[in-house]
Structure formats: C-alpha cells, structure tokens
Amino acid sequence: MTDNPMVELAAAAGVATIPFDYDNEVGGSAAAETFIEGIFDEALDADNPEGRPLSELLPPTLSPDQQWVISVEVGGEFGADPAQIAMAAPDEGEDMQGGDVLLNPGYSQITDHIAQGLDIRLNWTVTNIAYDDAGVTLTSASGQSLRADHAIVTLPVGVLHAGSVSFSPPLPEEKTQALGALHxxxxxxxxxxxxxxxxxxxxxxxxxxxxxxxxxxxxxxxxxxxxxxxxxxxxxxxxxxxxxxxxxxxxxxxxxxxxxxxxxx
The missing domain is CATH 3.90.660.10 (Polyamine Oxidase; Chain A, domain 2)
Structure with a gap:
C-alpha cells in the first residue's frame, strides 16, 4: 500500500495487519463488473462530472446482475445510491495504490496510540462553539467551558445537519451552503x-x-x-x-x- 497515511501510523503503533484481497471471491457476475467499469469510465469523461449524478448514465431498466454490481461497487464504496453521488465520485481514492489490509484486532489500537499524552475528555458533549479573533470557547451540555486558541471541528455531517451543536457567530453562508450540499x-x-x-x-x-x-x-x-x-x-x-x-x-x-x-x- 502506498500514499496512505494510515499505513505509517499503523506501523508506528505496532498494529498487526492481515492481507485482504477483494478479487479472491466467489459468485457475482463478470459481465456486470465489466458493465460498471464502463459506466465509471464514461462518468470520468462526462461534462461537469462534479455536478451531475451517476444515475444519469445508467439504463432505465437494470438486470439483476447490474443491480447487484451497483450495490457492491457504488453502495459498498460510498454508502449511497447512484442518484446520490456525482459522476466524479468513482475517481476518489485513486491516488492510493497497492493492496488492502485489515487491522488485527481493530482500529482501537491506532486511536489508543495517537491518544497517548493527550487530554481526552470523554462524555463531554459539546453544544456550542463560540469563536472570535481571540480564540475559541467550547461549552458542554453540563455547562462546562473550555477555552483554546483554535479548534479543529470534525463533527459528522449528520450531527451538523441536526443542529445539535450551535456556532456563535453562525457559520458563514458559504460554509452552510457547502454543508447543505453534503449528505x-x-x-x-x-x-x-x-x-x-x-x-x-x-x-x-x-x-x-x-x-x-x-x-x-x-x-x-x-x-x-x-x-x-x-x-x-x-x-x-x-x-x-x-x-x-x-x-x-x-x-x-x-x-x-x-x-x-x-x-x-
């Protein structure tokens, strides 16, 4: 595996890896896999691939084999249906080359490794993020506050959509518009x-x-x-x-x- 930062991180944490080969498989349909590869190639050559859904390239009626391969190659990869992703999506991740591995026993070894020496606050639910030129103040559900120079907000899109965390002042319009387009x-x-x-x-x-x-x-x-x-x-x-x-x-x-x-x- 190359160009994947998780590889170096797993090695630094001493995490055991298990090779995994998606091509070591049974069942399925070779013809359907050829079909979806053709759709992906057409998508990357299309005009405005970022602004058009992948579903535009699919035939109006799909065979069972084609429905299966869409569930594998689109649903399994993006957790979405063709109407919900752009034509440009299949090109994501192509810069990471090499085989696949699984972590044994799991990702917790990596999070435990990078958490060493950090002040991790569990059950500290943030409800408000107030920011200005002087810094950032986080407020928890219990009313506690934490002041910092900067905050890196990595909340899931679903949490941001739900509005369970408010921002003071509200996020700029360009950010809310971008968030509205993400699902x-x-x-x-x-x-x-x-x-x-x-x-x-x-x-x-x-x-x-x-x-x-x-x-x-x-x-x-x-x-x-x-x-x-x-x-x-x-x-x-x-x-x-x-x-x-x-x-x-x-x-x-x-x-x-x-x-x-x-x-x-």
Missing part, C-alpha cells in the same frame, strides 16, 4: 456467527445475487479466513439499508439467513 452515506454491517464453516473457507469475499431482491446482501466477508472463527459479515447500503432500518432485528436476521442459505446452496 451522510449509509453502510450497514451484520455479523453472523455459526457453529462451523459451511462455505468456502479460502475466499475473502462471497458475492450474492438475490433472484428476488438482487441489491440486498450483495457481498459477504469471510471472517473465518481472517479470524479463524466461523463468522460471516454482510452488508447493505443506501436506500436498501434504510428499508432494513425499519425492520425488527428478527426480520433482518431472517433476511440475512435466507441470503446465506441461497449463496451456500
């Missing part, structure tokens, strides 16, 4: 643990084209190859994930199990 993606994950492995233990990814709902549960990560445990990790994104958010846990698990049975039959 949060949605990528849901579901871990399923089993008593034993009943799928191909040597692949990294298992693709699934549901014959009835081809965009649902489109790909699964083989946890056995990573952790040595009989685990599968499934994904849903965009509007499909929002539909699942209205279901009970039992309904979601039942849908996932139907997909697992179908892809391992």
């Amino acid at each position: 949060s993606g949605l990528l849901d994950k579901l871990w399923l643990a089993f008593d034993e492995v009943f799928w191909d233990p040597n692949v990294d990814v298992i693709n699934w084209i549901d014959p009835v709902n081809p965009g649902q549960w489109p790909f699964w990560v083989n946890g056995y190859k990573i952790y040595g445990e009989p685990i599968l990790l499934g994904f849903n994104s965009g509007d499909i994930a929002r539909q699942f958010a209205t279901m009970s846990d039992e309904q979601v698990v039942a849908s996932a199990m139907a997909a697992v049975k179908g892809m391992t039959a």
Whole structure:
C-alpha cells in the first residue's frame, strides 16, 4: 500500500495487519463488473462530472446482475445510491495504490496510540462553539467551558445537519451552503456467527445475487479466513439499508439467513 497515511501510523503503533484481497471471491457476475467499469469510465469523461449524478448514465431498466454490481461497487464504496453521488465520485481514492489490509484486532489500537499524552475528555458533549479573533470557547451540555486558541471541528455531517451543536457567530453562508450540499452515506454491517464453516473457507469475499431482491446482501466477508472463527459479515447500503432500518432485528436476521442459505446452496 502506498500514499496512505494510515499505513505509517499503523506501523508506528505496532498494529498487526492481515492481507485482504477483494478479487479472491466467489459468485457475482463478470459481465456486470465489466458493465460498471464502463459506466465509471464514461462518468470520468462526462461534462461537469462534479455536478451531475451517476444515475444519469445508467439504463432505465437494470438486470439483476447490474443491480447487484451497483450495490457492491457504488453502495459498498460510498454508502449511497447512484442518484446520490456525482459522476466524479468513482475517481476518489485513486491516488492510493497497492493492496488492502485489515487491522488485527481493530482500529482501537491506532486511536489508543495517537491518544497517548493527550487530554481526552470523554462524555463531554459539546453544544456550542463560540469563536472570535481571540480564540475559541467550547461549552458542554453540563455547562462546562473550555477555552483554546483554535479548534479543529470534525463533527459528522449528520450531527451538523441536526443542529445539535450551535456556532456563535453562525457559520458563514458559504460554509452552510457547502454543508447543505453534503449528505451522510449509509453502510450497514451484520455479523453472523455459526457453529462451523459451511462455505468456502479460502475466499475473502462471497458475492450474492438475490433472484428476488438482487441489491440486498450483495457481498459477504469471510471472517473465518481472517479470524479463524466461523463468522460471516454482510452488508447493505443506501436506500436498501434504510428499508432494513425499519425492520425488527428478527426480520433482518431472517433476511440475512435466507441470503446465506441461497449463496451456500
């Protein structure tokens, strides 16, 4: 992996990494993958790719295979549907080259590493950020305040949209307009643990084209190859994930199990 600052940070923290190969897969459709690659190429050559949705380039009717690959390559990558991202989006991240790795056991090792020596305030919910030429004052939900020369605000877009943190004075119009044009993606994950492995233990990814709902549960990560445990990790994104958010846990698990049975039959 090159040009990814997380690589050097993980090495400095002594984090173990596990190689992960998206091409080490079963299922799916090679023709559909060729289809989406063509759409991405066309998007990058289009006029005003930053201001036009990717959905403009899609045919009015999609085959099940095409719906599947859109869920994988668009939904899985951006947590959004083609109408919600610009044609320029597929080019993001192309400056980072090389293979992929997973962190073992997870990202907490990196946050623990960079937190060393810092004054971390947990359960200190910021409700107001007041700023002027002299500095910044943060006010918490409990009424406490903290003064600093500068503040780096990395609040999620959804939190900023909700208005749960106010700014004094209000943010400039150009920032609020930019914020209004940004939206949060949605990528849901579901871990399923089993008593034993009943799928191909040597692949990294298992693709699934549901014959009835081809965009649902489109790909699964083989946890056995990573952790040595009989685990599968499934994904849903965009509007499909929002539909699942209205279901009970039992309904979601039942849908996932139907997909697992179908892809391992």
